[in-house]
Structures are given as C-alpha cells and as structure tokens.
Amino acid sequence: MSTGVGIRIDTRDPDEARFRLADTYSPHILTVDDRSGFRARHGTGGTAELGVHYLSYGTGTTLLDAVPFEDFVLVSRPVRGRFTVRAEGAERLLSPGEPVALDSHTAYHLRWQDDCTLLTLRLARKEFETAAAEISGRPAPARLRFPLGRRPSPTGLTAVDQVTRFLVRDAVPSGLLTSAPLIRGQVLRLVVAGLLEAYDVVARTDEPGSGGAVSPAAVRRAIAYLEGAAAEDIRITDIAAAARLSPRALQEAFRKHVGTTPMRYLKSVRLARAHAELRVAEEGVTVASVAYRWGFGNLGRFSAEYRREFGRSPSEVLRAAR
Incomplete structure (x- = not known):
C-alpha cells in the first residue's frame, strides 16, 4: 500500500x-x-x-x-x-x-x-x-x-x-x-x-457554441475576474461565465483584444503575484512554497519563466528580501 x-x-x-x-x-x-x-x-x-x-x-x-x-x-x-x-x-x-x-x-x-x-x-x-x-x-x-x-x-x-x-x-x-x-x-x-x-x-x-462579435467590455469582465480569483482553481468555463460568453467566443475575444489566451493571461497574473510575495518574503518562506501556492508545480519551469519575466531568478529575489 x-x-x-x-x-x-x-x-x-x-x-x-x-x-x-x-x-x-x-x-x-x-x-x-x-x-x-x-x-x-x-x-x-x-x-x-x-x-x-x-x-x-x-x-x-x-x-x-x-x-x-x-x-x-x-x-x-x-x-x-x-x-x-x-x-x-x-x-x-x-x-x-x-x-x-x-x-x-x-x-x-x-x-x-x-x-x-x-x-x-x-x-x-x-x-x-x-x-x-x-x-x-x-x-x-x-x-x-x-x-x-x-x-x-x-x-x-x-x-x-x-x-x-x-x-x-x-x-x-x-x-x-x-x-x-x-x-x-x-x-x-x-x-x-x-x-x-x-x-x-x-x-x-x-x-451549441455561440458566435458573433464580442465587445471589449466582455474581455474587461474576464480580466477583472482573473485578477480577483487568481488564487483559485479557475477553469475556462469559469472565465467564460464571468465574461458572459461561451468558451469559444472567449478564446476568440482574447486573441483579438489581448493577443493571448485567457489561461496564458492567468499564468502571467499568477507569476506577478508570486513575484510580489518573494519581494517581501519573511524568514521561512521558500521558492517552492510560493511557486506551489500560485500553481507552478514544475520548479525548473517556474524559475525559467520567472527569470524571463523579471530578469532575475526567484531565489535571487528571495535572498534580497531578507
């Protein structure tokens, strides 16, 4: 067992x-x-x-x-x-x-x-x-x-x-x-x-799916939802419901108005939240604990994406906070 x-x-x-x-x-x-x-x-x-x-x-x-x-x-x-x-x-x-x-x-x-x-x-x-x-x-x-x-x-x-x-x-x-x-x-x-x-x-x-033109207001609703619920286990259907769109229309709207997908946008939000935590981390906080809290299960990939976004590794930012 x-x-x-x-x-x-x-x-x-x-x-x-x-x-x-x-x-x-x-x-x-x-x-x-x-x-x-x-x-x-x-x-x-x-x-x-x-x-x-x-x-x-x-x-x-x-x-x-x-x-x-x-x-x-x-x-x-x-x-x-x-x-x-x-x-x-x-x-x-x-x-x-x-x-x-x-x-x-x-x-x-x-x-x-x-x-x-x-x-x-x-x-x-x-x-x-x-x-x-x-x-x-x-x-x-x-x-x-x-x-x-x-x-x-x-x-x-x-x-x-x-x-x-x-x-x-x-x-x-x-x-x-x-x-x-x-x-x-x-x-x-x-x-x-x-x-x-x-x-x-x-x-x-x-x-059936839904189509038709999508207003920027729907995208703003989706982004507001992602910013407010980034710590939760968000699904594409949750974002679509917040935007009042079908999942397919949501994907198309993000490509048109934001230039990325909803889930990639969510990842960028979570990466920014992890960065903010590491900058003010107290004794006992680890890179792994912050990464896991924000949904990054692969620490090597997290470090690479973090460095690409912020120019330093997460461990360097954590050391500078202490």
Whole structure:
C-alpha cells in the first residue's frame, strides 16, 4: 500500500464490503466464489476531485456488477493479479500495469482474480468533462464515453502512467493535492489530456457554441475576474461565465483584444503575484512554497519563466528580501 493512502475498509464480510463501498462508488451486486478467502481492503488518498484508491477482495474470484457511476470517472490498473472488465458486448482482461478507463455512463461487470489488487485514479465527473472540453476546444462539456472495445494509444497511456506515478509517489504522500488546489487542478488536467490522447472517446452534447462579435467590455469582465480569483482553481468555463460568453467566443475575444489566451493571461497574473510575495518574503518562506501556492508545480519551469519575466531568478529575489 502506498504511503499517504489510508485504509478505509478492511473486512471479511462481503455484505459489509458491498454496503460500505457503495458509498464511495455506486450501488452494485457482489458475488464471491470463496468466502473463506475473501477479504475486502480499500484505501484512499487525495481529494473528492482527484483521488488515488486501492481495492482488493482477497484470494478468490470476486464479481461486481455496478450501475453507471454517474458522478466520477475511473482509471484502473491491477498492480497484481488479473482484472477483467466487460460492458456492452466487449471485454478486456488486464495484466498488472495495464490500465483501463471507465466512464460515468456505462454499467460495468468487473472481476477480481488471482489475489488482484487494483490501483485506481478517481476523477470527479464534472471536473473531468469540463477539463476535457477545455483541452479539446469544445464550446461546452459533453457526456464522454470510453468504448471498451477500442484499444488505447501507447503515447496517451505513457502520459497517464507518468501522472499516475507522480500522484502515487509524490502528490498524495506529501499532501500536495489537499494543500495546493492550483497544483491539483493542473494535475487533473494532465490526467484528462492523457486520457483524451489515449482513448478514442465518444462525446455527446446538445449544447451549441455561440458566435458573433464580442465587445471589449466582455474581455474587461474576464480580466477583472482573473485578477480577483487568481488564487483559485479557475477553469475556462469559469472565465467564460464571468465574461458572459461561451468558451469559444472567449478564446476568440482574447486573441483579438489581448493577443493571448485567457489561461496564458492567468499564468502571467499568477507569476506577478508570486513575484510580489518573494519581494517581501519573511524568514521561512521558500521558492517552492510560493511557486506551489500560485500553481507552478514544475520548479525548473517556474524559475525559467520567472527569470524571463523579471530578469532575475526567484531565489535571487528571495535572498534580497531578507
């Protein structure tokens, strides 16, 4: 079990396991072939928006039939044993390390075999579908499905694997997901970007985009929102709502009136806030703590962007403040 992931359930009673796990996942039917070898162990870490879960059912074969999850998306892989997923006439048998994406809208039949332990990333559906719309350029979030019969691309799986390793080894054990919401939002979007690259998703939405001319006043509303909420985990849909535009119209308006994108403008605001903090930092403040607070998870990239913007490294500015 990974450091930072706390055991929430440890029981040999299948009925107790089913009842308690339904609160975390969804109502389901649990079938156990060997009650003597049954032991449900469930551990979680992270947050409701992005979490890391471990789940095992002991040495026998355990079957789980679930209703659609509705509120979340799972990216699961066995770390030992074998795991089988079946849905809508397709089936995948997974060996250790091989991932599968389970969407919010499909009813799955799942099987744990050979003392299988499952490592799962759990993403809140709203955040997942909002980030997917931002990344893919859709004007509004859509209902996304991952057809089980379509094999994922190696490039996308590598990206998802790298983020998973960071979550399991660093972000969850350090408490970064709970203490740094801007970093959490960025990591979630990295997971979503990898999933979109890996899987041929099917999107369904009835929400049209909006077009037409956009006044500078709408851009000013967006900028005022970005300046006032820079410390929050801002999505493109949040900025669009503040500007009273569709996300697509917002992007076009920023390119026309500001010469950049809304998210790049937000990064410049956060960089300026980090600079202001470093200039007056007291004893005990570190470059890393300031960078993380303002959403810069890669310290090397933060230092390079900071130097490019302000002509000095963040550590030089911090030393001068003391």
